[in-house]
Amino acid sequence: MNVIRTAIGLMSGTSMDGIDVALLRTDGRGFIERGPFLGVPYDADFRGQLKRALELARPLHDRNERPSELREIELELTLRHAAAVTAFLERFELSPDAVDVLGFHGQTVLHRPDEGLTIQIGDGPELARRTGISVVYDMRANDMVHGGQGAPLVPAYHAALAGKFQQAGQSVCFVNIGGISNLTAISSDGRISAFDSGPGNTLIDQWVEMQTGRTYDPGGEIGGRGKVVASLAERYLESPFFRSNVRRSLDRGDFAPLRPGEASLEDGARTLAHIAAASIIKSADFLPETPSTYIVCGGGRLNRTLMAEFSTMAERLGSNVLTAEETGFDGDAMEAEAWAYLAVRSLDGLPLTFPGTTGVGAPVSGGVLAKP
Numbered sequence: 001m002n003v004i005r006t007a008i009g010l011m012s013g014t015s016m017d018g019i020d021v022a023l024l025r026t027d028g029r030g031f032i033e034r035g036p037f038l039g040v041p042y043d044a045d046f047r048g049q050l051k052r053a054l055e056l057a058r059p060l061h062d063r064n065e066r067p068s069e070l071r072e073i074e075l076e077l078t079l080r081h082a083a084a085v086t087a088f089l090e091r092f093e094l095s096p097d098a099v100d101v102l103g104f105h106g107q108t109v110l111h112r113p114d115e116g117l118t119i120q121i122g123d124g125p126e127l128a129r130r131t132g133i134s135v136v137y138d139m140r141a142n143d144m145v146h147g148g149q150g151a152p153l154v155p156a157y158h159a160a161l162a163g164k165f166q167q168a169g170q171s172v173c174f175v176n177i178g179g180i181s182n183l184t185a186i187s188s189d190g191r192i193s194a195f196d197s198g199p200g201n202t203l204i205d206q207w208v209e210m211q212t213g214r215t216y217d218p219g220g221e222i223g224g225r226g227k228v229v230a231s232l233a234e235r236y237l238e239s240p241f242f243r244s245n246v247r248r249s250l251d252r253g254d255f256a257p258l259r260p261g262e263a264s265l266e267d268g269a270r271t272l273a274h275i276a277a278a279s280i281i282k283s284a285d286f287l288p289e290t291p292s293t294y295i296v297c298g299g300g301r302l303n304r305t306l307m308a309e310f311s312t313m314a315e316r317l318g319s320n321v322l323t324a325e326e327t328g329f330d331g332d333a334m335e336a337e338a339w340a341y342l343a344v345r346s347l348d349g350l351p352l353t354f355p356g357t358t359g360v361g362a363p364v365s366g367g368v369l370a371k372p
């Protein structure tokens with residue numbers, strides 16, 4: 001009999017906009033009962049500390065190494081996650097005793113799959129002590145030890161959600177448009193193909209923040225007033241990343257930001273939205289079949305300019321584009337839900353990654369358990 005557990009997933013992603021908190025009741029297999037979600041934004045000062053953490057991590061070669069300043073940021077990140085859990089429990093009137101496990105992603109500060117190196121800061125034992133709840137953390141490392149890319153990990157959860165579409169004989173592709181975008185395609189006969197597909201919001205965010213101080217393009221309104229600069233789009237879309245047969249997982253800094261003066265604010269935002277959309281379509285060429293339906297989650301689904309570009313390109317190829325909400329999901333919550341799901345799978349020693357998701361040689365579990 002599979003044990004159903006109550007799990008809370010904690011995701012702090014490459015956009016560094018805050019902590020996503022989501023509750024799931026699941027057996028880590030086919031039983032999934034989604035619970036509430038809470039987004040806890042970071043203030044500008046801590047976002048600055050996280051960006052500093054990326055700089056501090058750059059010279060590292062050992063995933064456990066923590067120079068003192070990086071260790072301080074890691075502790076602050078951990079305390080903020082503990083506070084987010086407390087706020088979540090209070091908001092939804094839940095006792096810590098009602099929660100079996102926290103799935104704790106932490107913050108990726110360095111990701112070099114070619115070197116078999118990925119570093120997420122976040123102190124799992126400290127989070128367990130602070131919350132009184134068991135924590136599964138460090139879920140990417142074991143995949144890399146076994147030759148995988150260490151990312152993406154949400155595909156195991158997407159595959160569990162796709163069941164209702166498979167029954168209809170449809171091929172469906174989940175698209176997470178986060179800082180980086182990633183795809184999980186489930187073919188009509190159930191085969192999973194997943195990989196990072198290119199820059200998502202991160203180039204748009206960096207461009208808008210550099211020009212206006214705002215951290216993103218709300219609704220894609222700025223881009224909506226611009227036009228695509230073809231020469232800039234070609235520069236990004238000609239990247240070897242889109243031609244390689246090896247699907248590499250990406251780090252936030254793998255695509256250089258636009259430089260000041262290369263375009264007007266509006267044209268730059270529009271061009272980068274176009275690049276984010278075109279990246280998905282170009283990467284989808286590596287899927288075994290063109291998806292009948294794309295289901296878009298992640299913050300990028302709220303950029304109407306990006307979504308209009310993507311819908312036009314996808315529909316030209318005969319695919320339908322829906323947002324997570326149009327298919328009964330919560331596009332903001334899915335990554336945190338996935339981390340709750342993966343934490344339960346980790347407790348049962350079930351695989352988190354597969355040859356079709358990270359390129360790992362064989363299905364492998366992962367994660368480290370810290371008890372309070």
Ligand SMILES: Nc1ncnc2c1ncn2[C@@H]1O[C@H](COP(=O)(O)OP(=O)(O)OP(=O)(O)O)[C@@H](O)[C@H]1O
Nearest residue numbers: 013014015178179180201216218219298299300302
């Ligand atoms: N209302 C909005 N309009 C336009 N864009 C938005 C809106 N809300 C969020 N975004 C975009 O979504 C981003 C956050 O998305 P999300 O939380 O999915 O990224 P992430 O999880 O940090 O990234 P990753 O999945 O790469 O780790 C923001 O940085 C912003 O670019």
Ligand SMILES: CC(=O)N[C@H]1[C@@H]2OC[C@@H](O2)[C@@H](O)[C@@H]1O[C@H](C)C(=O)O
Nearest residue numbers: 014108111151152153154178180182
């Ligand atoms: C190393 C790392 O943190 N990668 C992230 C990033 O953000 C999106 C994409 O690249 C994805 O591969 C991954 O996160 C999601 C949650 C994943 O592992 O599925």
